[in-house]
Amino acid sequence: MRDSFLKFNLDKSYASIEFEIDRDIDFISINWQNNKEFFSFYLYSPDNKLCAQIIGISEKGTRILSKESTKTSPCLLSLDKIKITKGMWRVDYSVITNTDACSTIIEIKEEKSSDIFYDDEYDLLENLYSDNLEESNEYYTCDFHTHTIFSDGLMTREENNEVAEKQGLDFFIPTDHNIFHYTWPKNSHVKTYPGIEITSSLGHINFLFAEKTPFEEHHANEIEDEEALSQIITEASNYSLVSINHSFMEPWDFKIKDFPLNRVKFMEIINSPTLPSANEAIEKALKAWNYLLNDGYKVVAIGGSDSHLKAGDKFYGSEYPCLLGDPKNFIYTRINSAAYIKEAMIKADVSVTRRDELKLIYTGLERENDGFNGNIKLVAYIMQECFHGSKLNIHWVLDGKVQKVDQCKQSSFESYIDCNYHWIRVDVRDEDGHLYGHSNPIFFNRNKIKHNMIVWKDLLDKMK
Template sequence: MTREIHITGNVTPVFFEIDKPKDSLWVKIETEEKQPMTIALFNPAGIFCGNVTPGIGSFIREIYISRNICTLTGLKHELQGGRYSLFILFGESLEEESYSVILSVETDVTKHYASHYCQQEKDNENMSFETLNNREERYYKGDFHGHTIFSDGHNNMEEAAEILSSQKMDFMAFTEHNGIAFGESPSTCLLIPSMELTLPIGHMNIHGIKSDKALYELLCALTAEAGLMEEQTNVSYDDIWRGALAFFRDKSNLSLNHMFLTPWEFCKEDCDLTGLNTIEVICDPTYPDSPSANDKAVAFMDFLWNKGQRLYGIGGSDSHNRKEELYENSKEPSIYGDPATYVFCRGLSVDNLINGMKRGNCYTARYVELDISIGQGRYLPGDEITGTEEIEYRVTVHNVIKPMYGVFLLNGGIVKKEALEEGSEMIYCINPKEDWWLRFGIYDIEGHAICYVNPVYRGCIQQNLKTDYKLLMEEFCEQYDKRNFV
């Protein structure tokens, strides 16, 4: 069966019927449009069984499920006959009246693929998010934002695994645009099933997604609420954004990406920031405009803390490139693990990483690694200080390879600043009676953030920021224009 489909809305449902396959199901989507779109496949029982992103990237535009082979785009399941459903999510504003794709469906055909297009496990049952891959209590190094050929990245899984090994990563989150490559299994580190929700109003990483609770289940529910039609629904991008916040917030980490980086900045003016857990404060620092955008994100975090909003900072390389590729005028490659985020876990598991992020028990850094002791080791970054005694905050900095400054900030103001050398130790003691928050950061000689440690705090009352986001940003931008860290 071959059929042309016209996309005229944000979410377009499509249906086709097949007889029960004996061995395999093959679904292919072809398009000449260079636009981000994701196609999700449901079987007649409403079970999600695959996704493909045909508008971007170099990955195959096919879902193939058989007894012996399953592409990274598919989920093995008992093949059924009957009415299958496709949901097409268009990830950008519709500039044309319609875009077209060609749908091809075949059953009981034999297909052969390169190993990096296929799942390596014998099956793809839901991985246990509780399984400990390492029992040590320590900071684990990883990256919460990166891409492969599954969307618009340049590395296949074999190439990505080599980079992760060279970077000595403990974990990685591949965050493909509106899609998940199921069955990815780099042997070098723990993989967190994740996705980058990519919409015209902004980008949000969703960390920790099980195959039975994917974005497409949300799309299915939203289209049903909107009154499902054969070819068109009126689901808005706002509906999808708000739905994702509610749908994933209990089990996943929800993180706002590169919020000040043009043209991918966050522009949803009626956002309720209380629905988020983290903000990406350092993102792909080798991209030309990223350092200034990252500085602004760090300052925005300080602004939010002074407003009584406790969100935490993480980092992401947002790497799309091979290790030998450089952006124009850049002297460093955009590579997984730059920056790295270090999360304190009592044993390495997906759940422990997600919970550590949501509690702020982490820091993000380029180049350096830190030894952090807060209150003689009783507290971690992100913790509330519950005692009344003086607190000593001690940081030792390793791998200082270029000029940089360490800074302690109390309630957003600098209270200590020192030039750093290899093994430098900075100490700040605090015991004020009023509410306060305190964080440590590192900046290079140009004033760009290269390390962000989440604050500790005492007595700060968390507020629900349902203020008009546009007014909030106007206030922040006015203040930011007057700031100067280093």
């Protein structure tokens, strides 16, 4: 073992530290101890390449950079992909909880070898760009929001795979806080696509099917600045699908008041539904979605389990366990590839439920119907009558108001649509009124409406 390249305390809420490596190296270890924080750590090589991402929540830990990819820790870049190792390196860190910042010690050393191997993994970016176009299903099921031990989750990546398979998912996206997974353990039954949850005091935002992490180009403290975070989100729309997470679940609600509503393309409605505080937050998100739709915004609603716990574990005060795959998204495309899934999501060909399929059938119509007036007949069906012992009800929602309720597996709805702007979707609730699932709406004459709300503050004012 050689002497340390760098050793320091987390004595600020944010800092950028430079240090020099004066020789070629094959192996680096990053170690922390005596930690009582929730901190983020980013290491940049002399050619400014992001080569290590760490979220520190455990009391101690180690991450490894090696010239061999199979010996390099997850969320780190192997040294063979870095052009320059001699020169000035940089560490960016940010303390999120800041309870006793001076207690945490971080040390970067040169080591000789490692006995930990990650040899049964595949490249997530290769999976993202895969052109395997084998047709199979009418739809594919997924979870857009999961966590692992590499941020504050309790499940390993392998356990994520196992639960996703047991839940019958076709794919899922790991969205650890502020870190990006380059590789993932192989699983022949469930696909994994790359993502990241940008986690700030201003809100939590998922970058789905992400081609990179924004921390390749931005400093860690930028996500705490409203203008900078807005810019990061705007840039991310060029390399991912951007979703606002649990937007009204305090204290993790979305707070960028000047954020333009025309950039809100995806939003979680059902998030972490077994959390005791979830029902209230879900209803607020649903109400906000109604306001956005009524104002002419096409916001696609998705769901995320936000799974943090071990399979079978429950939140305190919850009757049922928190499980990856609850809720479940149904993406209506016949090909399980990122390009086709993203295309279906942008079209809003998505429904969300706690378990089995909800389908809205609108034969003879499109998702968007401009220049329309006339009679319509829609059909909705759900694949189960009860959830957790409670019977399910189909609610037909027209322009934000419930027009019809049926307690059955299949329901139809007829109406006359005039030349003005309208939208229709289906919500499914249990006998206690809790939201079990929803479709995304179909739109009529959306081109005829002008927005009254422009920024997120306008929506918050409307919610009051």
